Amino acid sequence: MPDPHPAGSPPPLPGESPFALSPATRQVVVEGPFRLRAGGALPRVVVAYETWGRPAAGGDNTVLLLTGLSPSAHAASSEADPAPGWWEAMVGPGRPLDTRRWHVVCVNHLGSCFGSTGPASPNPSTGRPYRLDFPELRVEDLARAAREALRALGLRPRVVLGASLGGMAALAYALQFPEELEGLGLISAAARATPFAIALRSLQRELVRADPAWRGGAYPLGRQPVTGLRLARKLGLISYRSAEEWQRRFGRERLPHPPQEPFGPQFQVEAYMERNARRFAKAFDANCYLYLSRAMDLFDAAEHGEGSVEQALARVRARRCLVAGVRTDFLFPLHQQEELAEGLREGGTPVRFAALDSVQGHDAFLVDEARFGPLLRAFLEELA
Amino acid sequence: MPDPHPAGSPPPLPGESPFALSPATRQVVVEGPFRLRAGGALPRVVVAYETWGRPAAGGDNTVLLLTGLSPSAHAASSEADPAPGWWEAMVGPGRPLDTRRWHVVCVNHLGSCFGSTGPASPNPSTGRPYRLDFPELRVEDLARAAREALRALGLRPRVVLGASLGGMAALAYALQFPEELEGLGLISAAARATPFAIALRSLQRELVRADPAWRGGAYPLGRQPVTGLRLARKLGLISYRSAEEWQRRFGRERLPHPPQEPFGPQFQVEAYMERNARRFAKAFDANCYLYLSRAMDLFDAAEHGEGSVEQALARVRARRCLVAGVRTDFLFPLHQQEELAEGLREGGTPVRFAALDSVQGHDAFLVDEARFGPLLRAFLEELA
Numbered sequence: 001m002p003d004p005h006p007a008g009s010p011p012p013l014p015g016e017s018p019f020a021l022s023p024a025t026r027q028v029v030v031e032g033p034f035r036l037r038a039g040g041a042l043p044r045v046v047v048a049y050e051t052w053g054r055p056a057a058g059g060d061n062t063v064l065l066l067t068g069l070s071p072s073a074h075a076a077s078s079e080a081d082p083a084p085g086w087w088e089a090m091v092g093p094g095r096p097l098d099t100r101r102w103h104v105v106c107v108n109h110l111g112s113c114f115g116s117t118g119p120a121s122p123n124p125s126t127g128r129p130y131r132l133d134f135p136e137l138r139v140e141d142l143a144r145a146a147r148e149a150l151r152a153l154g155l156r157p158r159v160v161l162g163a164s165l166g167g168m169a170a171l172a173y174a175l176q177f178p179e180e181l182e183g184l185g186l187i188s189a190a191a192r193a194t195p196f197a198i199a200l201r202s203l204q205r206e207l208v209r210a211d212p213a214w215r216g217g218a219y220p221l222g223r224q225p226v227t228g229l230r231l232a233r234k235l236g237l238i239s240y241r242s243a244e245e246w247q248r249r250f251g252r253e254r255l256p257h258p259p260q261e262p263f264g265p266q267f268q269v270e271a272y273m274e275r276n277a278r279r280f281a282k283a284f285d286a287n288c289y290l291y292l293s294r295a296m297d298l299f300d301a302a303e304h305g306e307g308s309v310e311q312a313l314a315r316v317r318a319r320r321c322l323v324a325g326v327r328t329d330f331l332f333p334l335h336q337q338e339e340l341a342e343g344l345r346e347g348g349t350p351v352r353f354a355a356l357d358s359v360q361g362h363d364a365f366l367v368d369e370a371r372f373g374p375l376l377r378a379f380l381e382e383l384a
Numbered sequence: 385m386p387d388p389h390p391a392g393s394p395p396p397l398p399g400e401s402p403f404a405l406s407p408a409t410r411q412v413v414v415e416g417p418f419r420l421r422a423g424g425a426l427p428r429v430v431v432a433y434e435t436w437g438r439p440a441a442g443g444d445n446t447v448l449l450l451t452g453l454s455p456s457a458h459a460a461s462s463e464a465d466p467a468p469g470w471w472e473a474m475v476g477p478g479r480p481l482d483t484r485r486w487h488v489v490c491v492n493h494l495g496s497c498f499g500s501t502g503p504a505s506p507n508p509s510t511g512r513p514y515r516l517d518f519p520e521l522r523v524e525d526l527a528r529a530a531r532e533a534l535r536a537l538g539l540r541p542r543v544v545l546g547a548s549l550g551g552m553a554a555l556a557y558a559l560q561f562p563e564e565l566e567g568l569g570l571i572s573a574a575a576r577a578t579p580f581a582i583a584l585r586s587l588q589r590e591l592v593r594a595d596p597a598w599r600g601g602a603y604p605l606g607r608q609p610v611t612g613l614r615l616a617r618k619l620g621l622i623s624y625r626s627a628e629e630w631q632r633r634f635g636r637e638r639l640p641h642p643p644q645e646p647f648g649p650q651f652q653v654e655a656y657m658e659r660n661a662r663r664f665a666k667a668f669d670a671n672c673y674l675y676l677s678r679a680m681d682l683f684d685a686a687e688h689g690e691g692s693v694e695q696a697l698a699r700v701r702a703r704r705c706l707v708a709g710v711r712t713d714f715l716f717p718l719h720q721q722e723e724l725a726e727g728l729r730e731g732g733t734p735v736r737f738a739a740l741d742s743v744q745g746h747d748a749f750l751v752d753e754a755r756f757g758p759l760l761r762a763f764l765e766e767l768a
Contacts, residue, residue, distance in 0.1 A: 132646050195634045195653040196627035202654045203618050205647050207591070210611055217646060227594055234587050235619065243580035243714065250579040252684065262516050262601060263589050263674050267681070269579040270586045290647050297651070300636065330627065330714070 017048070017115045018221045018285055024050050024080035025073055025108075027115050030148040038298075040135030043124050047149035048108040048115025049073050052091055053099030055155065062155045063097060063183075063380070064146060065106040066162030066169045068366075069292050070284055072114035075106040089369040096376035097161075101384055105155065109169070110145035111137045111291045117145075119287035120221060132217035137291045139165070139299035143173035147180075159383060161185030161322075161376075163365040164332065165292065168299050171340070174316045175304040183383040184318040184349075185376070187365050188325055190336035191301035191309045191343070197331050198297045200239045204232035205293055208286050217287050229281035229289065234273045236280075242328035242361035309339065314347030322379040324354040324365075324372070331362040352379055401432070401499045402605045402669055408434050408464035409457050409492075411499050414532040424519030427508050431533035432492040432499025433457050436475055437483030439539065446539050447481060447567075447764070448530060449490040450546030450553045452750075453676050454668055456498035459490040473753040480760035481545075485768055489539065493553070494529035495521045495675045501529075503671035504605060513671075516601035521675045523549070523683040527557035531564075543767060545569030545706075545760075547749045548716065549676065552683050555724070558700045559688040567767040568702040568733075569760070571749050572709055574720035575685035575693045575727070581715050582681045584623045588616040589677055592670050601671050613665035613673065618657045620664075626712035626745035693723065698731030706763040708738040708749075708756070715746040736763055 027048045033041035050073040055062060065075055067086070076091035077084050091097045097104050108116040111134070119134040146169070150157055160181055162170035167189020174184050193201075211228025213219055250269040258266070265271050305312025321344050325337030334355055341353040356371045358364035365372050411432045417425035434457040439446060449459055451470070460475035461468050475481045481488050492500040495518070503518040530553070534541055544565055546554035551573020558568050577585075595612030597603055634653040642650070649655050689696025705728050709721030718739055725737040740755045742748035749756050 192636060194627050195630040195636065195651065196622070198636075198651050199618075199622050199630065199653050199657055202649065202651070202657070203615065203622065206618070207615060209645075209647060210615060212596075231587065231591060231594060234583075234590070238580070238583050238587065243578050243717065246579040246583065252576060252579065252582075261593075263593060263678060265586065267579065267582050267586070269583050273583060273586070294647060333627065 017113060018120045019113055019283060021048065021115045022050065022072065022074040022081045022083065024078050025115050026050070028149045028152050030145065030152055034145065034148070036135045037138040037140045038136040042117060042135065044117075045110060045145050045148070046115070046117045046121070047110065047145055049105055049149060049153075050075065050078075051103065051105050052076060052078055053101070053103040055103045059154075059156060060158050061101065062103045062105060062150070062157045063159040063161060064150060064157035064173075065091070065097070065104055066142070066146060066160065066166035066173075067106065067109065068164035068166055069289070069296070070280070072112075073106045073108040075104070086366065089373065090376060096373045097380060098377075102159075102380065103155075105150060105157070107146045107149055109142045109165070109292065111142065111288060111295065113285035113288040118285070119217075119291055120285040129221060131287055134287070134291060137295045139168045139295050140172045140176055142169045142295070143176060147173060147177065156180065159183035159185065159380070161187070162189070163187035164189065164362065165296055168296065171301060172299065174318060175301060175312055178315045178317045181317075182319045183321070183379070184316065185322040185379060186324070186337070186340055187322070187372075188329055188332050188337070188362055189340065190332045191313070191340055192299060193297050194333070194336070197239075200235065200331065201293045201297055204235050205290050207231040207235065208290060214286060217290075219286065221285070224286045226281040229284065229286050230277040232289070233277040233280040237273055237276055239331045240361060240363040242330070242359055244328055245359045245361065248359065310343045310346065313340065313343030316344055316347060316349050318349055320379070320382055321349050321351045322354075322375070323351055324356060324375055326356045326358045326361065326364040328359055329362040329364070352382070401497060402504045403497055403667060405432065405499045406434065406456065406458040406465045406467065408462050409499050410434070412533045412536050414529065414536055418529065418532070420519045421522040421524045422520040426501060426519065428501075429494060429529050429532070430499070430501045430505070431494065431529055433489055433533060433537075434459065434462075435487065435489050436460060436462055436481075437485070437487040439487045443538075443540060444542050445485065446487045446489060446534070446541045447543040447545060448534060448541035448557075449475070449481070449488055450526070450530060450544065450550035450557075451490065451493065452548035452550055453673070453680070454664070456496075457490045457492040459488070470750065473757065474760060480757045481764060482761075486764065487539075489534060489541070491530045491533055493526045493549070493676065495526065495672055495679065497669035497672040502669070503601075503675055504669040513605060515671055518671070518675060521679045523552045523679050524556045524560055526553045526679070527560060531557060531561065540564065543567035543569065543764070545571070546573070547571035548573065548746065549680055552680065555685060556683065558702060559685060559696055562699045562701045565701075566703045567705070567763070568700065569706040569763060570708070570721070570724055571706070571756075572713055572716050572721070572746055573724065574716045575697070575724055576683060577681050578717070578720070581623075584619065584715065585677045585681055588619050589674050591615040591619065592674060598670060601674075603670065605669070608670045610665040613668065613670050614661040616673070617661040617664040621657055621660055623715045624745060624747040626714070626743055628712055629743040629745065632743065694727045694730065697724065697727030700728055700731060700733050702733055704763070704766055705733050705735045706738075706759070707735055708740060708759055710740045710742045710745065710748040712743055713746040713748070736766070
């Protein structure tokens with residue numbers, strides 16, 4: 001199969017990313033200045049992306065896929081990179097995002113650390129990482145960077161689809177460019193964060209900041225605050241899964257050995273958290289985490305509707321929306337997806353709404369293929 | 385009113401407590417060795433307590449009140465200390481725990497730091513604080529220390545009542561001494577912690593341990609790991625309240641001033657957490673926190689029923705039980721109180737069960753007087 005990505009993208013820009021990229025990942029430059037919603041501008045923006053399937057001759061089959069806070073653009077395997085992606089079961093030939101029909105493009109968010117411009121990327125004016133000189137990020141900026149990247153590739157997405165932060169960004173896309181989309185998919189998303197979600201993320205950020213290795217954001221790349229990130233990730237995990245899942249999965253099962261340090265892990269659930277958090281702390285930049293996490297707190301769809309979420313949602317002009325949530329999700333609770341669905345419907349947009357019984361909480365979209373697969377398949381078939 | 389506490393208690397033992405005690409608090413010595421459930425023994429145990437009302441001539445009106453993880457024995461004001469206690473609305477003349485009828489005794493848990501023996505107390509064999517030389521604590525030990533303290537005072541409780549950790553301890557009392565109680569009150573309690581609750585508390589303990597000021601438990605009293613405790617308390621708060629309460633109370637209200645440090649608080653909910661956590665970090669000993677927190681994870685009523693919670697609950701011989709929980713509590717979720725109520729009933733104990741609609745989550749028993757007051761009043765009237 002020939003390289004499916006459109007011509008014109010520049011050679012990889014390894015300086016843009018402190019972490020190894022998938023060999024399937026490409027980068028595209030959006031020439032600046034790229035003005036940010038909260039003020040300031042970036043002289044240029046690089047967006048890393050990966051594609052599956054081929055653009056149709058008429059260019060009407062592109063699906064833009066927007067990720068949660070931490071994934072890269074590597075959503076699924078391909079010839080260029082056989083390693084499974086973060087949505088492996090969903091993207092590919094014959095899969096719900098069927099790449100025989102659709103040209104799927106997944107981008108790494110602006111502000112992240114997998115090939116897109118972010119706080120860990122070199123600041124062109126100093127040659128050193130931006131760190132906290134990176135301007136304040138909003139979810140709207142993420143959506144616009146993705147749109148500009150696709151335009152630079154000569155693509156106009158027909159469908160924008162995202163989960164979690166990606167769902168917020170998909171909504172921010174539709175609110176900023178309401179006439180451009182035919183399909184909008186909002187999964188485990190919200191028009192704005194609850195104070196409970198804000199409290200959780202605020203504490204996660206504080207755990208990073210409290211690590212002396214953070215050094216006010218000035219840590220050398222490669223010597224980042226892994227303890228703070230590890231602890232923040234544990235709290236993230238607690239908020240991403242559900243009590244019910246952990247009851248089934250771990251119960252009160254003990255570890256085979258007594259703890260090796262005072263008050264160390266004694267239960268399987270503690271060891272699971274430790275394993276997962278260690279992996280994450282090595283694989284995500286601390287400052288990028290802070291910027292993207294705060295953007296989630298600050299996003300408020302009501303800003304696009306004169307203070308009213310309902311009015312903002314009425315601006316959306318998609319032909320079809322999918323809104324899905326999970327009953328065990330307490331980070332983006334179901335009433336927030338109900339709010340989205342009702343607001344979109346009242347604004348005249350047809351909505352396929354699904355309240356799923358997955359036990360995996362907010363993360364269900366990553367793992368509960370049995371429930372999410374058919375839903376996504378049906379949504380995309382409606383649009384085909 | 386003459387001093388209502390029984391004669392025979394020793395003079396205060398200020399060395400036993402790094403924090404100031406209420407002037408109403410007394411201490412009683414339980415002569416050792418006090419053998420601990422997980423092994424080891426304490427040469428002697430001091431238990432701090434406070435009382436309201438008077439013991440009846442027949443000695444049949446004592447209610448033992450057991451606290452959550454962090455309160456002292458100062459449950460309510462009295463002549464000796466007019467400062468409001470942690471259950472001010474519930475204890476006093478005419479209040480649900482009506483001290484015209486009942487002699488209420490609240491103890492500071494073994495392992496805590498408000499006058500009872502714990503990791504911050506002097507180890508008689510060295511004269512210095514026990515710190516991590518304190519033996520492993522179990523909830524059963526807390527219950528037994530309270531029982532022995534009351535016996536040393538010549539008291540036999542007719543009713544044992546507790547919430548949260550106090551509810552676990554009340555259950556541990558009934559499981560160890562099943563013939564002794566007439567009334568048992570279990571509020572927002574559980575037969576054992578869920579893996580989700582274990583994960584939350586494990587992370588809280590890790591936040592304390594990750595603070596360099598913890599020094600492996602060897603911090604000098606007065607120079608304790610306040611950052612770790614502050615962060616742990618924030619996570620505690622998140623787990624004690626509910627998303628619904630915070631939505632009503634804070635919504636997305638911003639602070640009037642921009643953050644004074646990068647990624648500092650911007651929302652009212654963040655400032656609330658900060659205020660609360662700062663107070664706590666100065667007022668509770670870090671090692672005591674670790675011991676009591678872990679005891680909550682390790683408690684498992686099934687140990688008293690050959691591996692079966694149901695069999696354990698069938699041992700209880702109280703004349704009446706109150707089991708109450710709150711729909712918004714996700715730390716001790718309602719299905720855990722249902723398990724308690726069903727198990728007790730199947731074992732032949734009459735149970736008054738209440739599933740309350742409080743929005744304040746696990747902490748509701750501390751603040752939702754309108755719902756908890758009538759319930760406690762009715763339960764105690766049944767026993768009167």
